[in-house]
């Protein structure tokens with residue numbers, strides 16, 4: 001049976017963070033209940049779907065937004081709806097994204113009791129001053145407490161999300177953050193360099209010189225330090241920003257990178273199968289209105305061309321430590337990878353000598369320090385396609 005991933009976007013947050021460009025909103029009274037009904041309506045619309053009615057889902061991921069604003073009882077309503085309509089593997093990975101300001105030990109225990117077996121906590125920083133720059137609601141002490149509670153509640157698969165290159169942050173301040181995370185020995189750590197998204201409040205602050213971006217060389221140094229220190233602490237880097245203890249990789253994210261089908265429910269959620277990609281409206285009102293009328297709340301969809309599919313294969317594979325499986329490429333696209341990208345591979349020879357890029361049997365991959373060149377290398381492949 002084909003495997004797939006399931007994503008539900010919970011679009012509510014207590015307050016918008018200054019750097020965020022995900023779709024989220026502050027919940028009005030009664031809006032969460034109405035949203036859960038709309039989700040149930042949308043889920044039912046995929047019951048007879050030619051692909052998703054035939055797959056066994058390996059993962060369920062509640063992302064957002066702040067899914068931990070929901071109680072275990074509310075999440076259980078969603079699970080019951082999913083159980084009625086789809087097939088899930090026995091030991092499927094069930095992740096919730098949680099923010100420190102919205103959880104308590106009791107809530108986390110209740111999450112465990114309904115089968116949530118992985119928690120991804122949006123820590124971002126252990127410094128109050130940095131959390132303030134990020135415009136986060138929680139404090140450093142709440143961040144620490146939330147991790148302790150996650151362990152106490154019995155979670156055995158915990159991810160901590162951290163952000164580096166926060167305006168004003170020095171290398172040693174960042175190192176201090178990552179060291180604090182490692183002390184907890186979570187199974188998984190994600191480290192993201194801060195991206196200043198156009199149109200966000202933080203973008204405005206940068207443009208008006210209220211705060212300053214971290215210099216590129218420092219950000220690069222931070223990234224290389226992440227790799228060295230996480231490796232020394234026993235974590236394996238399996239993707240540009242993701243590190244885990246052996247065997248604790250996030251199965252859901254791996255499905256995105258290996259081209260598996262996934263179904264996304266909720267406002268702004270994306271879905272993908274075969275060559276088809278679609279995404280939902282990014283408005284809670286439009287979403288709920290459309291789904292409750294029995295219509296799919298799709299904003300847009302596209303069929304990827306053969307060239308786009310090939311490029312996606314390359315981009316997604318190069319993000320991972322596994323790299324590009326040239327044998328799989330040849331089977332999927334009926335063309336020799338080496339011949340197709342002859343010039344790019346010649347150009348990349350110098351990176352091989354510098355140990356930034358590796359050719360193995362049927363594998364081409366970036367080495368850990370080579371990941372900093374990800375964008376440039378993708379561009380080389382795109383130019384030759």
Ligand code: SF4
Nearest residue numbers: 013016017020064065
């Ligand atoms: S908590 Fe997450 S989703 Fe919500 S506004 Fe902040 S960064 Fe965005």
